[in-house]
Structures are given as structure tokens and as C-alpha cells.
Amino acid sequence: MPLAVALPPPSTAEPYRYEERSSFIGGLNFRADQFNLGEDESPALLNVEVDPRGGVRRRDAVTKVNSTALDNGIISLMTHYETDTNQILAAALDPAIAKSQIFYNSAATGEFTGPIQIGGDNPFFDTAQPPRAVTFEYNTYIVNGLLMHNDAGVTAVSAMRWDGATATGLEPDIDASDGHFPCARYAATFAEFVWVAYTLESGVTYKNRVRFSKVNDAENWTATDYIDIDIGEDGDHITAIIPDADRLLVFKENSIYAIYGFNRDSFEVRNITRTAGCRDGTQPVAATAGIFFWYAEDGIYLLAYDELAWAFERIKPTMTYDVGQPALTLDTPPSLMWFDERLWVSVDYQSDDNLSESNQNNRRNTFVWDPSLGPAGAWVRHDINARSLLAYRPTGDTHLGIAATSGITTPASFDRISKVDQNADVDDYGTGSADEIVSYYHTGWFMGNRPTFPKRWGKSRTVLLADKDAIIKVYIYKDYDLSGFSAAYSKTIEGLGASATWDTDPTGSGTGVWDTSDWDPEGLSDRYLYGRWPTAGTAQAISLRFLVTPSVSYRGKWGLTAVVNMYRTRRLR
Numbered sequence: 001m002p003l004a005v006a007l008p009p010p011s012t013a014e015p016y017r018y019e020e021r022s023s024f025i026g027g028l029n030f031r032a033d034q035f036n037l038g039e040d041e042s043p044a045l046l047n048v049e050v051d052p053r054g055g056v057r058r059r060d061a062v063t064k065v066n067s068t069a070l071d072n073g074i075i076s077l078m079t080h081y082e083t084d085t086n087q088i089l090a091a092a093l094d095p096a097i098a099k100s101q102i103f104y105n106s107a108a109t110g111e112f113t114g115p116i117q118i119g120g121d122n123p124f125f126d127t128a129q130p131p132r133a134v135t136f137e138y139n140t141y142i143v144n145g146l147l148m149h150n151d152a153g154v155t156a157v158s159a160m161r162w163d164g165a166t167a168t169g170l171e172p173d174i175d176a177s178d179g180h181f182p183c184a185r186y187a188a189t190f191a192e193f194v195w196v197a198y199t200l201e202s203g204v205t206y207k208n209r210v211r212f213s214k215v216n217d218a219e220n221w222t223a224t225d226y227i228d229i230d231i232g233e234d235g236d237h238i239t240a241i242i243p244d245a246d247r248l249l250v251f252k253e254n255s256i257y258a259i260y261g262f263n264r265d266s267f268e269v270r271n272i273t274r275t276a277g278c279r280d281g282t283q284p285v286a287a288t289a290g291i292f293f294w295y296a297e298d299g300i301y302l303l304a305y306d307e308l309a310w311a312f313e314r315i316k317p318t319m320t321y322d323v324g325q326p327a328l329t330l331d332t333p334p335s336l337m338w339f340d341e342r343l344w345v346s347v348d349y350q351s352d353d354n355l356s357e358s359n360q361n362n363r364r365n366t367f368v369w370d371p372s373l374g375p376a377g378a379w380v381r382h383d384i385n386a387r388s389l390l391a392y393r394p395t396g397d398t399h400l401g402i403a404a405t406s407g408i409t410t411p412a413s414f415d416r417i418s419k420v421d422q423n424a425d426v427d428d429y430g431t432g433s434a435d436e437i438v439s440y441y442h443t444g445w446f447m448g449n450r451p452t453f454p455k456r457w458g459k460s461r462t463v464l465l466a467d468k469d470a471i472i473k474v475y476i477y478k479d480y481d482l483s484g485f486s487a488a489y490s491k492t493i494e495g496l497g498a499s500a501t502w503d504t505d506p507t508g509s510g511t512g513v514w515d516t517s518d519w520d521p522e523g524l525s526d527r528y529l530y531g532r533w534p535t536a537g538t539a540q541a542i543s544l545r546f547l548v549t550p551s552v553s554y555r556g557k558w559g560l561t562a563v564v565n566m567y568r569t570r571r572l573r
Contacts, residue, residue: 027378064430145185281333468556
């Protein structure tokens with residue numbers, strides 16, 4: 001009789017499963033609770049961009065235009081348009097006297113010239129109200145809503161005309177001969193007219209008045225050519241005007257109007273909405289999809305085809321400050337820019353990052369929204385310390401993103417102009433020392449097939465990219481709690497070297513995807529671009545934060561392409 005062999009009972013252990021993330025296209029989401037955070041979204045990130053193909057990479061750098069600081073802080077940026085060469089105009093405020101002066105730069109490199117003079121005198125724009133400009137037939141008209149004064153404090157003119165080389169003061173009289181311009185806070189062009197709004201006439205301020213010039217004549221105005229926009233509204237005054245296709249949009253604090261028509265006899269005012277408007281001091285910007293503007297405490301809206309879309313939903317919680325949490329403070333008005341088919345928004349920001357930046361809590365931050373990513377677009381956060389933003393075209397089809405910036409050591413000075421989105425390893429604000437770009441990406445939660453069940457997590461596998469040697473740290477968080485990490489590890493990644501670039505895709509558009517000619521799977525494995533991290537232990541869910549703190553020995557770009565976590569669900573007892 002054959003011997004009976006006792007076989008072990010069949011295993012009842014849960015088999016190992018895998019959860020992979022190779023798309024992080026959702027960007028920031030502060031609004032969703034941690035349990036409901038999307039797989040491609042992040043609860044926290046800094047100084048990274050979302051690649052259209054799903055990965056993330058460290059952002060490009062800020063580089064100075066002027067090495068010599070303007071005497072005082074820059075409160076607004078403007079442009080002067082010529083046929084071939086354009087200029088950056090910067091208004092620098094003297095806080096001791098609450099007046100500003102204008103400087104110019106023609107090359108987007110080197111120093112600024114100024115202040116611009118009128119007949120040998122130094123004209124001042126009164127108050128801290130930012131000067132604004134409009135270019136009409138190669139002349140730029142600069143206003144700020146009050147009469148300008150010279151060095152002696154004598155009332156001079158209502159506006160400055162700048163032709164690229166010479167400034168002329170214009171008288172505020174209306175219904176007079178050539179050489180006049182109304183005293184106004186806002187200016188724009190539409191339908192062969194120059195328009196101004198929020199006017200000062202004979203000592204009386206008309207906060208709801210819009211005026212228009214004679215046809216094709218920016219310096220000739222008629223007393224009766226004006227439109228008062230709902231003057232009976234209590235406190236709801238004009239905050240901006242901007243052309244939009246076949247109409248001129250007039251923004252108020254809590255409403256939006258449009259002026260249609262092409263001559264004084266056909267102008268018609270229509271109300272677009274009374275549910276939103278433009279925050280005072282914040283200029284709307286025209287974009288491919290419509291007009292972006294900042295409304296009260298709600299953040300960014302898009303006006304397109306008379307429909308309002310709220311673009312700020314995912315980061316709206318930053319408007320409510322809790323101790324230890326990030327918050328937008330709005331101590332000074334936000335600044336908007338449409339550049340590189342993305343919306344850039346600079347705001348005062350209180351941060352809980354506690355990174356190496358000594359003055360992180362005193363800085364502005366720049367949020368960037370790419371509407372082309374995913375169904376709702378994607379937000380990212382940069383610690384670019386910018387007060388005023390400007391999309392600028394130096395010549396031809398060349399476009400630059402320009403910002404009035406300040407370095408880390410003097411976060412409130414804003415005395416230099418910088419170009420954003422530049423291919424460099426460090427930020428250079430022109431303060432004499434480089435600012436390292438600290439960057440991180442925090443994944444959403446890996447929760448497996450049963451979000452509330454405990455699991456035994458194996459070693460995380462990652463695909464990381466670096467163009468130079470880098471030390472990348474990973475912090476492991478557990479069970480939907482971001483208040484503190486449970487473990488931290490570091491790994492040295494050998495970069496691909498100088499031959500690898502971030503801007504070598506076939507179109508040359510700079511998507512951040514590595515050149516396929518440099519993509520050697522075995523070589524990447526040898527350089528730890530594919531690596532494993534220590535086990536995360538037991539948890540219902542885990543999340544990983546990848547952090548690179550550069551130093552003099554490492555200043556380069558890095559990126560995250562994929563994360564894979566292995567887990568085994570434990571039995572409930």
C-alpha cells in the first residue's frame with residue numbers, strides 16, 4: 001500500500017498586485033479631499049511642469065534682463081510697439097513720495113534707460129496707482145488716472161505720449177485742438193478709436209465713464225463723446241477695459257458690459273453678467289479661448305462667447321488660510337499673463353513648504369494653468385517671485401514672458417525685470433547670486449483594489465530622468481495623512497550627460513520628452529534611472545513625494561515618468 005503523502009493546504013494568501021502610474025497630467029488639486037484625489041492629480045508640487053505625454057519635469061529658469069536695479073520697486077509693465085522693434089516700459093514707484101516714473105528697454109537684454117523726461121523735466125505719475133499704456137499708430141499713451149507733476153510738484157499734463165525716443169506731455173482738455181488726452185485710469189483701442197475709462201474731468205472723478213476719441217485720432221476728443229455705464233450701481237465702478245473681437249469689454253468689480261458698434265452713432269452697451277467682475281488693480285488678459293480675469297475671492301474666470309467658466313476650482317482652497325497650510329493672501333492685486341498658450345498668475349502666497357528658501361513665506365508665487373491638459377486643464381505652482389507679468393514680443397514672431405521680479409534675499413524689492421521659461425539650471429534674479437530651484441512632485445494616493453483595507457506594500461519602482469547627477473529624495477506618506485511622512489530615503493541618479501536635452505522632440509516645441517536617440521534602456525538601468533525604493537510597510541494607502549534640492553555640484557533638470565507599487569491585501573480580523 002503506497003504511503004500517503006500529506007500535502008499542504010492550498011494557500012489562501014492574497015496574491016501580489018501592481019498599481020502603476022504613468023500619467024500625472026491632472027496637475028494640482030487642493031479642492032478634492034485626499035480620499036477622492038484623482039490618480040493623475042497631485043496634492044502638492046513645486047517648480048515642476050506637467051508633460052503633455054503624462055510625465056513631470058523640473059521647470060525652466062528665470063533669467064534677468066537688467067543687472068542694475070531700478071531705483072525703486074516696479075509696479076507695472078507695459079509695451080511700446082514699433083514696426084520692427086518694440087520696447088518694454090517699466091513703471092518704478094518711489095514709495096517715499098508715492099509717485100512713479102517710466103523706464104524703457106528695447107532689446108529685452110541689458111539695462112533700462114530712464115526715467116523718461118518731458119522737455120528736460122522728470123514727470124511723476126501721482127499715487128501708487130499703476131500706470132497703464134495703449135499703443136496707437138506707433139505712439140504709446142501712458143496714464144494712471146491723475147494729473148502728472150514735474151520735479152517741482154507743479155501740475156503738468158494728463159498723459160505721456162512716447163514714440164520710442166521722445167516723450168511729450170498732453171493736456172487734459174476735452175473738446176479742444178490736437179495734442180490733448182483725457183485724464184483717465186484705463187486706456188484701450190477698438191474700432192479705430194482710442195478709449196479711456198474712469199476719468200477725471202475738471203476735478204470731478206467719473207468712475208463709470210467711458211470716453212472715445214475722434215476716428216483715427218488719439219489726441220482729439222469731443223466733450224459729448226462718452227458713455228456712462230450704469231452709474232446708479234452702488235460702488236460697482238470700472239476696473240478695466242479690453243477689446244474682444246467685435247466689441248470692447250468694460251469690467252466692473254461685480255459685472256461685465258460690452259460696447260458694440262463702429263461709430264459714435266451705432267455704439268450700443270449690453271450687459272454680459274452681473275454675477276462676476278474684475279478685481280480692482282488686476283488687468284484681464286486676452287487668450288486663445290477668450291478673456292481671463294480675476295474676480296474677488298473666487299480667483300480666475302474665463303469669459304468666452306458670453307459664458308463664464310471658473311478655472312480656479314482645483315486650487316480655490318488656497319483662498320482660505322489655516323495655520324500650517326498654504327494660502328493666497330491677496331495683499332497686492334494678482335497679475336495675469338497669457339504666454340506660451342498657458343495662463344500665468346502671480347499672487348501673494350503663504351507657504352508651508354519649509355524648504356531651503358529662507359523667505360518662502362514672504363514671497364509671491366506664480367501659478368500656471370495649461371488648459372490643453374486633460375478635460376479640465378492642469379495647474380502647477382512655481383516659486384517665481386514676480387509682481388507684474390507681461391507677454392512681450394521683441395521683434396517679429398519672437399515671444400517672451402516678462403516679469404518684474406525679486407530674489408529670495410530681498411523678496412519685496414521687485415526692482416528687476418526677468419524672462420521666464422528660460423533654458424538654464426538656476427534662477428538668476430540679477431541680485432548677484434544664483435537661486436537654486438528646489439522642486440518636488442507629490443503623487444496621488446496608491447490605494448489598490450480596496451481603498452480602506454490594510455495592505456502590505458512592497459518596494460516602489462520608479463522611472464526617473466536626470467540630465468546631470470542628482471540626489472533624489474523620496475518621502476512616504478500613509479493612510480491619506482499629509483501632516484507628516486513615515487519614512488524618507490535618498491538615491492543618487494547618474495545623469496545622462498550633456499548630450500541629453502529636454503527640447504529635442506521632432507517639432508522643437510520643447511515638451512520635456514527626452515530625445516529617442518539618447519534613450520538606451522540598458523544604459524538607463526545602469527544609471528539607476530529605473531530603480532527600487534525600500535518597502536513602504538503596512539498601510540491602507542501610500543503616497544510618495546519626490547524632492548530634489550540642488551546644490552553647486554548638481555544644477556540640472558530631472559523628471560518623473562512612472563511609479564509602480566506592489567501590494568498584497570491583508571485579511572481583516
